[in-house]
Amino acid sequence: MSAREPVCRYVYDLDGLSAHVRDVVAALPPRCRMFYAMKANSAPEILRTLAPLVDGFEVASGGEFDKARAAGDGVPVVFGGPAKTEGELVRALTGGVARFHVESLLELHRISRAAVATGRTADVLLRVNLAGPFPDATIAMAGTPTQFGIEEAQLPQAMRAARQLPGVRPVGFHLHSLSNNLSPSAHLDMVRLYRDKIAGWERAFGLACDVVNVGGGIGVNYAQPDVPGQVGPQFDWTGFAAQLSRLVDTFPAHWREVDFECGRFLVAAYGTYETEVLDVKRNHAAHFVLVRGGTHHFRLPSSWQHSHPFRVRPCEDWPPDLPRPEAAGTPVTVVGELCTPKDVLARDVVVDRVRAGDVLEFVHAGAYGWEISHHDFLSHPHPEHVFHGRMPG
Ligand SMILES: *Cc1c(COP(=O)(O)O)cnc(C)c1O
Numbered sequence: 230m231s232a233r234e235p236v237c238r239y240v241y242d243l244d245g246l247s248a249h250v251r252d253v254v255a256a257l258p259p260r261c262r263m264f265y266a267m268k269a270n271s272a273p274e275i276l277r278t279l280a281p282l283v284d285g286f287e288v289a290s291g292g293e294f295d296k297a298r299a300a301g302d303g304v305p306v307v308f309g310g311p312a313k314t315e316g317e318l319v320r321a322l323t324g325g326v327a328r329f330h331v332e333s334l335l336e337l338h339r340i341s342r343a344a345v346a347t348g349r350t351a352d353v354l355l356r357v358n359l360a361g362p363f364p365d366a367t368i369a370m371a372g373t374p375t376q377f378g379i380e381e382a383q384l385p386q387a388m389r390a391a392r393q394l395p396g397v398r399p400v401g402f403h404l405h406s407l408s409n410n411l412s413p414s415a416h417l418d419m420v421r422l423y424r425d426k427i428a429g430w431e432r433a434f435g436l437a438c439d440v441v442n443v444g445g446g447i448g449v450n451y452a453q454p455d456v457p458g459q460v461g462p463q464f465d466w467t468g469f470a471a472q473l474s475r476l477v478d479t480f481p482a483h484w485r486e487v488d489f490e491c492g493r494f495l496v497a498a499y500g501t502y503e504t505e506v507l508d509v510k511r512n513h514a515a516h517f518v519l520v521r522g523g524t525h526h527f528r529l530p531s532s533w534q535h536s537h538p539f540r541v542r543p544c545e546d547w548p549p550d551l552p553r554p555e556a557a558g559t560p561v562t563v564v565g566e567l568c569t570p571k572d573v574l575a576r577d578v579v580v581d582r583v584r585a586g587d588v589l590e591f592v593h594a595g596a597y598g599w600e601i602s603h604h605d606f607l608s609h610p611h612p613e614h615v616f617h618g619r620m621p622g
Pocket of ligand 1: 266268269287309310405408409444445446447490491492493494
């Protein structure tokens, strides 16, 4: 008896990804740039596909910086992230980083020191953790205590240091206060607030910004409507970009560049996590579908506490000498192969029919899927990673 390995893989659609990102970038108003926030998915195939399409990569570690360089020597790289080491700063400086997003006063000093040591001056954006109030409290992440950025109250002190330190040149501000936002109007409100805040800081500090970074956080709708494996309406980027164009027209003319740094919205739709059903069973009146894989490959649903949308691909091949359990027309909970009740990919989702041996296809798995997962917990084999389509360049 030769054992066939059950299906377990990520499948990526590079052509779809290229087309989508091309459209996103083409819709951007003048002065606006799109950087790819690499933490969403830093597979070399994804990076090589995106390198010629975006204005650069946003990295948040020395490791990501190296991956960005490996994907294309000339790709502009901006460096963010809340806790950068001296080693990472030097590596980025000697590797030709375009600018740093500074997260604290001490970090500003560290960057200056590393820049002086390497005979450079580093362009920096001060990342500000806004105090609020926000236009729509339900979507705001800043203003509540987080470890990110420099608090507004400390900005005068940071600005003074940025101007005095020999190794840095302050060229603007960085604001990233939203995550997975699905509302274009809320996003526009946020960008409008950024505009007013930054204009105020320019007046207060007698400064003229060159670059303004408005972050990422454009969302993906993971809600599954009635059709299995489909998702609800997505963020209307074209509509947003049209409104944004009007808003950017109100920005001071000397703001030469307005940066976006999106991850999720660019890549999520172009990855699918396919995993074979190993067993179907009932316990305490609930139906469980157990798959080859789980949250150690795809932690997103557990991290966001949602049921991830999937469809069932029926597979007819089944050994005649084995029973074939199934669940039909009933809510099922899809769990993985880990020995913990937290290994849940979808909870109480009604399916027409799912059998052992069928394959579940989790859609919109291209961002924060494999990247954020604890791959070696329980020492199961990793999934395959299959890339369809062409990498331009
Ligand atoms: C994570 C992150 C992003 C990307 O966020 P998405 O929600 O994937 O668009 C951009 N900027 C910063 C500073 C981040 O931490």
